Amino acid sequence: MTETHSGSAVDLLVIGGGTAGIVAAKTAARFGADVLLVERDRMGGDCLWTGCVPSKSLIAAADAATCARSSAELGVRASEVAVDFAAVMRHVHAAISTIEPEDSPEALHAVGARVTLGSAHFLGPREAEVNGERIRFRQAIIATGSAPVMPGIEGLDRVDALTSETVWDIDELPSRLLVLGGGAIGCELAQAFARLGSHVTLVQRNARLLPKEDEAASAIVAEALRADGVDVLTGTELESITAATGGGGTAALSTGDAVRFDRILVALGRSPRVDDLDVAAAGVRLDDRGYVEVNDALRSSNRRIWAAGDVTGLPAFTHLAGGGGSTAATNAVLGLRRRIDRDAVPRVTFTHPEVAAVGVLPDDAAAHTCTVSEVQHAHTDRAIAEGETVGFTRLVIDRRGRVRGATIVGPRAGESIGEACLAVSAGLRTSAISSATHPYPTYSDALWNAAIADVRSRLESGALATVIGVLARVRRLVTR
Ligand SMILES: Cc1cc2nc3c(=O)[nH]c(=O)nc-3n(C[C@H](O)[C@H](O)[C@H](O)COP(=O)(O)OP(=O)(O)OC[C@H]3O[C@@H](n4cnc5c(N)ncnc54)[C@H](O)[C@@H]3O)c2cc1C
């Protein structure tokens, strides 16, 4: 649905109808502001169409296939497991269709925001153009997101490479898939396609997968991918590609090896969508990587223009895009100075096992004068009951007992990390977690036990141990 706009200045112009833009527009409209959101493609952005929703739907199908294949380990034999890829993709698109109304122009109208379809660019510090129409604004939010990076590798342009934007349109399972990049997208999709039946090779330049995570987590994910049949090649670069007639080709690697493939999926990171915006006309500065430069209140170098989501270069997550959209809109419309909390942003990689983390990494604990309390899931009863003992829960704890970070590797780690997020953001101590009874048997039991272990070690050392010893002796004397 497209709406035209009358001549007076809008209170808030939002450019981009992904998570950041939608949350910003809804937030501002609920405050009573006159809001116009401009989207050039389709409402919902990457998360809905090409990101979280399709990838997690594909992963659900891939996990179901693996579950059926491995159920004999629990004493249940499935006689034949067949993957109907067309049906898997129907499930993926059905999930998108179910969620789509939440992000539709109608959903924005319902809260009083207007939507225009078209591409926006700035004409000046308080003016933009959409579909040939000049729009004046009191405040604006840039929420144009990011796009996949395409490297200039020789021959890549001749093999119809897939990216996170196009992989959802294939209707045939690639029998040999080459995945380029071992970050979140590369790991999630490599494992999912392998579980659905593709023979997958993953090429990662870094020495390990998921290099932003705890090293032990990276090792577990590499092992899990290999167990699913993925050829994981770390410390390796793709040097060139020779296209084959009839599709696919051969990749020459830095190790001297050659890999034949039917399809190649490029997952090498993101770049900001700013090229068409003419930010210079608005006096909006970009940082040295080309992202919109913002302060902690998400304000740009133009005091009337704010930015939120992937276009800011902050970690590319839907929850941060949504939180940023809300923060930017609140600051723009109400004149407040709310700030985003950079220290307590959780991240989850939805491999099997999942890797979930928040705050300080266990690997970096010493540098933050913190210690690590760890429970291996081999000692967690729920994990034993489910035959899912590979994984751990690690809490990073400062000298005063406050939780500064956590990394969890295991099934449903993305659900368990929520408690650690609260602890990090509210500055809770391990004693607060240990004194709250947790349900048994659950994976969150591991986090509870990691907190209890820390409290116990504090009680058993130093001055507290002396006080406890004295108390016990006094009590013995009194009750003699
Ligand atoms: C495969 C994949 C899986 C992912 N999985 C997860 C996950 O599990 N969890 C998670 O938290 N995050 C995940 N992400 C990241 C998440 O999708 C992004 O962080 C989030 O969608 C960013 O939202 P955004 O609003 O900043 O940008 P976008 O969603 O990209 O929205 C920007 C919008 O702006 C529009 N636009 C651009 N330029 C203009 C213009 N000039 N005029 C008008 N409109 C314009 C675009 O068309 C687009 O709709 C995943 C990403 C990918 C690619």
Ligand SMILES: NC(=O)c1ccc[n+]([C@@H]2O[C@H](COP(=O)([O-])OP(=O)(O)OC[C@H]3O[C@@H](n4cnc5c(N)ncnc54)[C@H](O)[C@@H]3O)[C@@H](O)[C@H]2O)c1
């Ligand atoms: N579960 C989630 O929340 C989720 C899932 C997918 C994506 N995302 C978001 O999307 C962003 C982008 O994901 P991504 O995986 O594309 O990027 P990424 O930056 O996370 O990973 C890219 C990887 O590619 C490697 N690489 C770079 N150049 C290379 C080359 N020439 N050859 C081989 N390897 C090379 C890098 O070492 C890096 O580890 C993520 O950072 C994340 O914020 C989130």
